[in-house]
Amino acid sequence: MTKSNLTRRGLIKTGAAASAGLAMPTLFTGNVWAAAHSGYRNAPTNGTVTLGFNVPQSGPYADEGADELRAYELAVEHLNGGGDGGMMNTFSSSALTGAGILGNKVQFVTGDTQTKSDAARASAKSMIEKDGAVMITGGSSSGVAIAVQGMCQEAGVIFMAGLTHSNDTTGKDKKANGFRHFFNAYMSAAALAPVLKKLYGTDRTAYHLTADYSWGWTQEESIAAATEAMGWKTAEKVRTPLATTDFSSYIAPVLNSGADVLVLNHYGGNMVNSLTNAVQFGLRDKQVNGKNFEIVVPLYSRLMAKGAGANVKGIFGSTNWHWSLTDAGSKAFVKSFGTKYGFPPSQAAHTVYCQTLLYADACQRAGTHNPCAVAEALEGFKFDGLGNGPTEYRAEDHQCFKDVLVVKGKENPENEFDLLEIVEVTPRAQVEYAPDHPMFAGGELGKCNPGA
């Protein structure tokens, strides 16, 4: 029988010493060490840099998220020198060499936003804290993008927004660490209004059905202001709960309201269902006030147009990018994406691919991943060759300014991807607004946060 001399106090001391010893390697080589020695959070280590792709992998926007992930993987492949280089070959900046970012091989981690703000924040937090992501990008909803952007600002990493169209993302909720390549609700309205005026005249009365959340409100405000400015009247603005699936009871009163245009400020499943219901009710075959009844969908997405099928034919809207564009950048991207995956990319895929390249390029030009230096490199950055013509990341609000596409549902599609046709490319000047425009007022960029 042996007698042990181990006391409770001794056990604690031994345990603490052992824990410190075990922690030592990561303490001096891991993220904490790197941050302390480089002045920013999650500096690259061991010749690799980690990017966090936060997209909806489950839930109703999962297909859009899957397309975003494909584009992200393609962008990483191109950044690391693989594939045909895609839009890196047409990008006006020549800082990217195909040798990763600043010589570090690019790797990535993914998170599932579930199109829920809390889930998106949790997955972004995990990618930053556990996986060491130096940049977070993604999103297929403005509510999610705004939530994650705020989180990235607090955490001290750059947020490159994916598909988010609310004015608030670069308006009242803008952040110094956040950047948006995608266009916004104001731009959609500014691009659409002149086309609607030309098509339907100035003596029209619009009825708005609006998804009852951040994006819907700003879309409604923008398109109503733009159409009223050209002489249209607004009969009614009706907010529909986001969870609505059958819009019949909202559509049935439209014809009685005296309106001759229905504006559907809906996106995703809401848009598919409200448009389908409106066409079922035969609204497009009706005559009101001696004019043909018309339907407008301010924000179009090819993936969603597919869900609405033949109902989109002849209906006007706007989009950030479309695979049928014939500029060198778009052609290079479509070729690269189409060869790899067998179908053309969506606008969501395009914007996230651009965002990844733009971030990498800014790091190359800044010579560091430090968010403050990267933000400085992106602010006021003018570029071309990424499919939207000459574009500028405005310093005042971190919003990209570029041409906007007005599209309509194609009457005679030639294949399953040929759903929208470009009606007009609205020049940047027509969709630009002052940084202190009332629809964007109320927020401050604040100071960039390097996270260390």
Place this chain on the structure above:
Amino acid sequence: MDQIFLQVLNGLDKGSAYALIALGLTLIFGTLGVVNFAHGALFMIGAFCAVTLQKILTLSKITIDPTKTDFLGNPAKIKTPYVEGWFGPDMGAMIIDWSVPMAVLFSIPVMILVGFIMERGLIKHFYHRPHADQILVTFGLAIVLQEVVKQFYGANPIPTPAPAAFKGSFDFGVMLGIDANKVIYPYWRMVYFLFSAVVISAVFAFLRFTTFGMVVRAGMADRETVGLLGINIDKRFTIMFGIAAAVAGMAGVMYAPINSPNYHMGMDFLVLSFVVVVVGGMGSLPGAVLAGFLLGILESFSSMNEVKSLIPGIDQIIIYLVAIIILLARPRGLMGKRGVMED
């Protein structure tokens, strides 16, 4: 007046879907005593029967057309559905056009089989477990089923149009002497309402006028006594589960043209249908149908602008508000019976 008429019409088709799902739920609860949270998934699978038949009918022969190019600039692949090759372009196109009504017939054996597998494979093991266990396992099953469907069909809605003959809407305004365009109602929604009325009548007639139905009703009232008479009531209840699955499936098939099917459409209906069952009275088939139409119509009225301007947000809570009021006044629901789900 025309607005009220319009919203009653709107409520009828919503109510039809609620009533059909609630009818199936009540059948399963009344016979097997199981609270089936996977019933919404059966509605969804029904809608995907329509999608599947549409896909089968549009299976195509692919030929290369060198005069056209695809999005990558390669020679375009032209798809010609086999049915058009077999029956001629016009007949083939008509068969594809009528895929949804045909899918009703397609869905019946599929749904009975799905119901049978579900009941024999999983649910029968939970007959003697508490209702909370039944809810958990069937809810889990619903999630599994919708994820399986998502795996095969993706997350985006898939357009499944009604036959061209039913496109557009009927103008009740002209018929009733009110102004044109005041009361319009899509043809397919009228078809949906009539279809559900026929299905509901058929289920009631089956239970009332057939020997099988009589035995089932007897079993619902007193399972033990029927069993003592030498009747294999379990087998009949399993068949009833299959019938309830088929009712939900047919409701889903016919609903597909109203809203493009997606993998989570079952969940959208499930919670409301449970409220319908509870309001109607647990175990009461007429109660389920009555409550389905009542809540469908109330939901339609609550989304009228005039009502919403008086009570903002009423359209989101009306069903639950009415459910609370009815259950306070009649704790067993509109047509509930003493002793059902009561210890």
